Amino acid sequence: MAELPDLEVFSRILNRRYSGKTLEKIDVEVAGKLNVTAKKLKESLEGHQLSEVKRSGKTLQFHFGRDRILGLHLMLRGELVALGEKPPKFPVLIFHFKGGKGFAVTDMQKQATPTLGPPVNEVPDALELDYPVLKKLLEGKKTTIKTLLMDQKKVRGIGNSYGDEILYHAGISPFSIAGKIPDEYVKKLHKSIHSVLETAIKKIEKENGDELTGELRDFMQVHSAKLKQTPKGEEILSEKIGGRTSYYTKSQELFH
DNA sequence: GAAAATGTTGATTG
């Protein structure tokens, strides 16, 4: 969980289910990563109406009015679950809305990070990245394109799996030096970022329907430990880049 | 039972 397309779909579902409802109570089960005290969070949000849920990069933002915004990063293992009969496993935060419904943020690793009053982030979101900005981002950079795409200080929202999918789609090797990629391929990369992410959003939205749960990655073309071949029959290679496994094929062009 | 797993941060090394 927790790359841009999943979060985009979650934000839409959360909006449909909870926007307009008043937060009756919020339980803070794990306060370790919270930037304020549990008491302060409760004082700030309880009794207020959820106006909107937004996605920003790999974070969600719950708007309870001006100056009452809760940011949330799910990190590696964070999940969102609707409250049911059983109490959620590994709860971090539990939102109870008036009328009895609610959801929980869970994380077995306790790394999910809620932030009251998240600072405005100037780094472009992957879905808002236009071609001239991307071109400028790559110019003169000596780092590999895979590392750069995953760098949240440069573009927000792309992680290890979609990074591989995007580069496969664009026909660029993840080991290519960012600054050495010709314009023609930077254009392809720009198109691939949008089309891979938007296609994923549509597929996840279709599968998930109105359910909060689920982690759909069936449509991955290269980034999967199970796959040996792409749908086109190309052999999938894997190698670590920056401590994380990258999946790619020989058909992706290497610029260096 | 070992290894890897969608992310980030801070320390460290070149």
Added chain:
DNA sequence: CCAATCAACATTTT
């Protein structure tokens, strides 16, 4: 100063 690597976080899945 920039780039790259690694460990740490806690648990499940392969």
